[in-house]
Amino acid sequence: MKPIFLVLCLILLSASFALPSKKSKHKPCKQLVFYFHDIIYNGRNAANATSAIVAAREGFNRTVLSDQFRFGNIAAFDDPITLDNNLRSTPVGRAQGLYLYDGKNAFAAWLGFSFVFNNTDYQGTLNFIGADLMMYNTRDVSVVGGTGDFFMHRGIATIMTDAIEGTVYFRLRVNINFFEC
Numbered sequence: 001m002k003p004i005f006l007v008l009c010l011i012l013l014s015a016s017f018a019l020p021s022k023k024s025k026h027k028p029c030k031q032l033v034f035y036f037h038d039i040i041y042n043g044r045n046a047a048n049a050t051s052a053i054v055a056a057r058e059g060f061n062r063t064v065l066s067d068q069f070r071f072g073n074i075a076a077f078d079d080p081i082t083l084d085n086n087l088r089s090t091p092v093g094r095a096q097g098l099y100l101y102d103g104k105n106a107f108a109a110w111l112g113f114s115f116v117f118n119n120t121d122y123q124g125t126l127n128f129i130g131a132d133l134m135m136y137n138t139r140d141v142s143v144v145g146g147t148g149d150f151f152m153h154r155g156i157a158t159i160m161t162d163a164i165e166g167t168v169y170f171r172l173r174v175n176i177n178f179f180e181c
Contacts, residue, residue: 028155028177034115035162036079036095037087037171045168051077054098070101070109081115085162085171093117099132107134111141117148124148126176128157137161143176154180 041049055074076098080091097113108131115126125148130141143155155178163171 026179028179029181030153030178032176032178034081034083034092034174034176035085035171036081036115036174037169038077038079039169040075040167042168050079051075070107071104073101075099077113081117085173087171092119092121097128103133108132109134122149124150126150126153132159134161143178152180153178 037050039045039048039050041052052075053073054076056072077095079095080087081093081095082089082091094116095113096116097111099109099111099113101107101109103109110130111132112129114128117124117126124146126146127144128141129144132139132141137160139159140156141159143153143157146153155176158175158177160173160175161170162173163169
């Protein structure tokens with residue numbers, strides 16, 4: 001009698017785990033907002049440039065972005081990060097990495113970069129990776145980890161283009177929602 005009772009209990013217990021449960025909406029454990037300012041090298045602004053084209057398609061030079069969608073350009077950057085949208089504000093860190101223009105028929109880039117912090121408010125790094133579909137007002141990229149104050153943090157960074165000045169300057173607003181802190 002006991003083995004049958006034990007088997008029935010195990011079946012009922014396993015069935016209760018197999019039933020779909022109502023998923024709760026994820027709530028961030030921490031939220032931050034930063035701005036990063038990108039000044040693209042154009043052959044005449046070496047003193048102020050914070051990014052440069054490091055690879056381009058055959059037939060294109062590396063001081064001017066190629067054709068309409070920049071397809072094939074790879075840029076490396078070391079941009080200041082601020083807490084507001086003013087380029088002249090005191091930086092809280094640097095955004096360092098690269099973007100690869102990978103859209104042939106639309107503005108799109110693949111991003112791989114880190115926020116490197118070294119100030120009194122934040123210490124450590126945050127690492128980001130993902131597609132930047134620039135035709136949308138907001139785009140999400142993954143926060144895949146960090147160090148220091150952000151050790152093992154993961155989440156989503158929502159990127160919005162905050163300003164564009166020709167082909168030389170753009171500013172991005174980055175809203176970060178951490179789901180693992």
